[in-house]
Amino acid sequence: xxxxxxxxxxxxxxxxxxxxxxxxxxxxxxxxxxxxxxxxxxxxxxxxxxxxxxxxxxxxxxxxxxxxxxxxxxxxxxxxxxxxxxxxxxxxxxxxxxxxxxxxxxxxxxxxxxxxxxxxxxxxxxxxxxx
Amino acid sequence: xxxxxxxxxxxxxxxxxxxxxxxxxxxxxxxxxxxxxxxxxxxxxxxxxxxxxxxxxxxxxxxxxxxxxxxxxxxxxxxxxxxxxxxxxxxxxxxxxxxxxxxxxxxxxxxxxxxxxxxxxxxxxxxxxxxxxxxxxxxxxxx
Numbered sequence: 418x419x420x421x422x423x424x425x426x427x428x429x430x431x432x433x434x435x436x437x438x439x440x441x442x443x444x445x446x447x448x449x450x451x452x453x454x455x456x457x458x459x460x461x462x463x464x465x466x467x468x469x470x471x472x473x474x475x476x477x478x479x480x481x482x483x484x485x486x487x488x489x490x491x492x493x494x495x496x497x498x499x500x501x502x503x504x505x506x507x508x509x510x511x512x513x514x515x516x517x518x519x520x521x522x523x524x525x526x527x528x529x530x531x532x533x534x535x536x537x538x539x540x541x542x543x544x545x546x547x548x
Numbered sequence: 549x550x551x552x553x554x555x556x557x558x559x560x561x562x563x564x565x566x567x568x569x570x571x572x573x574x575x576x577x578x579x580x581x582x583x584x585x586x587x588x589x590x591x592x593x594x595x596x597x598x599x600x601x602x603x604x605x606x607x608x609x610x611x612x613x614x615x616x617x618x619x620x621x622x623x624x625x626x627x628x629x630x631x632x633x634x635x636x637x638x639x640x641x642x643x644x645x646x647x648x649x650x651x652x653x654x655x656x657x658x659x660x661x662x663x664x665x666x667x668x669x670x671x672x673x674x675x676x677x678x679x680x681x682x683x684x685x686x687x688x689x690x691x
Binding site for chain 1: 564565567568571572575585589592593596597600640652653654655656657658659661662665
């Protein structure tokens with residue numbers, strides 16, 4: 418799924434990263450606990466979060482994720498958006514609550530990143546087949 | 549390439565907003581040096597958790613990164629309160645972080661377990677009232 422589709426499904430505003438909306442994402446993760454993101458997320462994807470601080474962006478950078486969606490209508494301050502922009506992270510913002518945001522994306526075919534399941538990309542499927 | 553590269557970072561303990569700066573910088577350096585991406589990911593997560601811990605618990609400290617041809621060592625050193633019970637601190641979910649840190653997205657008791665999970669070797673040297681030094685080792689030939 419393209420980030421542009423994610424934005425459309427979530428009726429989200431693009432706060433930064435307009436030039437990266439064509440990037441493909443294969444999975445998403447919803448969490449306000451950055452430690453859990455660092456512990457359990459397995460592959461690149463989108464983070465949905467109701468937590469607004471600069472550590473959300475740093476967590477994404479550490480995990481090679483390239484898009485964050487701030488849910489529940491929370492608006493990040495300019496400093497956070499600027500930091501994301503400097504580091505090439507797409508920032509979306511939606512009025513929808515966390516549960517509905519995740520539900521809409523899941524129903525549209527985006528997988529979970531934190532289930533321990535192999536991601537659905539061809540080069541990663543090989544490992545799963547060998548089990 | 550037999551020499552050791554050394555990078556030093558001051559981890560500023562005064563501001564939670566600055567926690568993670570050294571990890572972001574280190575990640576950029578490792579990318580430039582062509583370190584394999586999966587190793588970079590592991591180092592990033594472990595060092596970031598370590599840095600957050602230093603800011604939450606120990607008023608910051610020093611982060612040193614040593615890179616040789618086959619090994620990367622991250623040394624995180626603080627003069628904070630020390631870890632009273634390392635075995636307990638290594639359990640997932642055990643945390644002594646205050647409630648306000650949880651509200652910032654950390655303090656879930658995953659810091660040290662994550663550092664262990666994302667390193668080839670982790671050595672903790674801690675003394676109550678003196679400080680903590682954690683070494684994270686990565687053997688590049690293993691990956």
